[in-house]
Amino acid sequence: MGSEVVRYNYRLRPGATAERALIEEWHRCRFLWNGAVHRSETGAKPTFAKLSTQLTATRARSWWLREGSQVAQQQMLRIYARALDAAFTVRGRGRRRFTARKKTLPSLGYTRRGFRIRGGRLVLPKGVSIPVVWSRALPSEPSSVRITRDSLGHWYASFVVTREAEPIPVAEESSGVGIDWGVARTATATDERFDLPHAGHRKRCAAELARAQRRMARRRRGKGHPPSKGYRRARRTAAKVQKKAARQNRHDGRIWARTVVEAHHLIAVEDFIPGFLAKSTMARKAADAAVATVKRESVERGRRAGRRVVVVRPAYTSMTCSGCFARAKQRLGLDERIFRCWACGHTACRDRNAAGVVLVVAERGHIGVDDVSQVDHLPSGGDAVAVRAGNLLLFRRERR
Helix, strand or coil, X not given: CCEEEEEEEEEECCCHHHHHHHHHHHHHHHHHHHHHHHHHHHCXXXXXXXXXXXXXXXXXXXHHHHCCCHHHHHHHHHHHHHHHHHHHHHCCCXXXXXXXXXXXXXXXXXXXXXXXXXXXXXXXXXHEEEEEECCCCCCCCCCXXXXXXXXXXXXXXXXEEEEECCCCCCCCCCCEEEEEECCCEEEEECCHHHCEECCCHHHHCXXXXXXXXXXXXXXXXXXXXXXXXXXXXXXXXXXXXXXXHHHHHHHHHHHHHHHHHHHCCEEEEECCCHHHHHHCCCHHHHHHHCHHHHHHHHHHHHHHCCCEEEEECCCCCCCECCCCCCECCCCCCCCCCEEECCCCCCEEEHHHHHHHHHHHHHHCCCCCHHHCCHHHHCCCCCCEEEEEECCEEEEEECCC
């Protein structure tokens, strides 16, 4: 049994002095991030080596930056350089956004030489000591830590540690599952036993959230005035309701992902990006489904377990037949929930058929529907006759 690198999260209880030091350190890191964004927009793509050299020169001139930790500042620039490389590789463009002071939650990273654990407390540079709520013991010495604050004002420490991999049941080589994401049903699998229904956690909290938001609106002061204590209490109540629903969705996603990973060797996941749904009439229900959270949990858990995880492009998966792989002549509307193939007569649930297409594409080692030819679906034995149907070349079995 091998080892795996995971994160262990713990609650922090910083005092007023320690919290003030963390906020000031976050402002320094945010200043460096915004400066790196400005340089990337006005000049060439900055690398971490160039950003690190500029940081040394900037710290020599600015006493404000020298009061902070150089480790945290270098980690911020390293994260920016990695994000920039990912943006160039995946999207073909490297533009990053500025970090706003009022809209971004604090996040600080420290490597092993930037923190210590002494007497059950997390000790950071510049004499910052924070008590940690040790809900469980660390399996090994942490290599790095990331300190974050959520919308409720709670501070957390995420340690990167190495532990022994958990035993996973051995799955058959031929076992595979295709997963199609949706709104009416969060996840539709090729086997209906592994479907993830739409739980509707946010819908159940909608009335309580609406009351908290109305309270916020009544207690909001005019522009230019600081928020009152009543407004901050109402905002905290609204954030607590939203976070409760998010935790429930994350918990359901983890349980479902573990069930799917333990039973299958091949996991084919539709690379669905639900961001466009936020601008449609299904925005509220799409947010309640939390497709991105469940998708991330299934992919990460499958890769950690050593399963074969394939992410398939979603183009034409709903328009293609999972039996003969013929594509529909026209795009299907969202109100059409039954897929009917005009070539072979196959009829199935639209989402179930799309999950079958995703699985077929992954089994043949491709990432898109267009990469799979009709020859891959030709039955063995007998004679095949090519039939031209529109712009598709189909194959059918000739009866004797």
